[in-house]
Amino acid sequence: MSAEKIAMERTKIYLTRKFSEYYARATLKLPREFKRREWAFVPLDALPAFVMHRHIAFESEEQLKTYILNTIPAHIYYSSAYYLQPDAEKMEDKGWMKADLIFDIDADHLPIKVKSMEAALKVAKKEIIRLVKILEEDFGIDEKDMKIVFSGGRGYHLHVYSDEFTGLGSAERREIVDYLLLNQPARCTSTQWLRIARCVAKRLAIEVKKGNLPKYGISGKQLERFQAAFNRETLERIAEGDFSVFKGKRAERMLETFVEECINRLAVHVDAPVTADTRRLIRFPGSLHGKTGLKVTPVSIDDIEDFDPLVDALAFGDEKVKIRSLTKVRLKMAGEEIKLAAGEKAVVPEYAAVFLLCRGMALYGH
Helix, strand or coil, X not given: CXXXXXXXXXXXXXXXXXXXXXXXXXXXXXXCCHHHCCEEEEEHHHCCCCCCEEEECCXXXXXXXXXXXXXXXXXXEEECEEECCCCCCCHHHHCEEEEXXXXXXXXXXXXXXXXXXXXXXXXXXXXXXXXXXHHHHCCCCCHHHEEEEECCCCEEEEEECCHHHHXXXXXXXXXXXXXXXXXXXXXXXXXXXXXXXXXXXXXXXXXXXXXXXXXXXXXXXXXXXXXXXXXXXXXXXXXXXXXCCCCCHHHHHHHHHHHHHHHHHHCCCCCHHHHHCCCCEEECCCCECCCCCCECEEECCCCHHHCCHHHHCCCCCCCEEEEEECCCEEXXXXXXXXXXXXXXEEEEEHHHHHHHHHCCCEEECC
């Protein structure tokens, strides 16, 4: 066996030991009606292959914990769906009853691209906060029927337990996605159009103030008419959905540009297949994410603003661990910045070592 393969095996043994220690001491809170859920596991010893063992059900917390400690999984999932026979191997034999409404916001699926994980998580957090607000205001979902969970990776999950939504099929769930993404502006509801109209009014006010209308082709008499008509009353009418001030082809094209920009800005970028899937497997809160070593962490809506995954979702301590970096590393965790060159041998805190080893950015030991 080559030295590199030995190092990889040593890394896997180390991670298995650390994950085992975590689960031995962890208090795992089971999801509601857990006996009706299907469970699935990806064993750590199978990595880098992604081998999933599913169609499993448990009768007690002790049974679940025993299974975890005997297998040491890299990933743990349970179904959003509730089944009559959750351990049936064929989906058609499970007996679907209902399913939580699940939203997944991942930084990798957002239109704003950032390089660092720290920045990505901040963007994802803003998006999940926007989602909660829209679900409360536009769908009337009570805060007590929603649960935010940091995914352990680069985003957040939102679980909705309201009986009004758990019985929805895939088609109805896709309609909710279309509403959030503003996918069909021609079919937008009055509430959606009001959000868009307010945004258009703000965009126009900014462009007029900056003197930017000529870049949209608005010039001469048309520019004079816009400037003459531009006042607080006009902006209020636009904000209420009256776009009559946009007369003429150039003004209409400018309006189309503003509407498109506002749709991109106002859309909540959820992962559509996750929400539409009535049998989705979702990460188990309290478990570890096998690609980061971070804890899949429930966060109350009141605490989400102050939640920092790279501080609050750490599952390991600051004991010093020897590693060898495989790539250039720039990472900030628990307030400590870690910079490593590719190939550098270093001693780092345990939480950072586990993160880098899980990400495949380093190997255990020197």
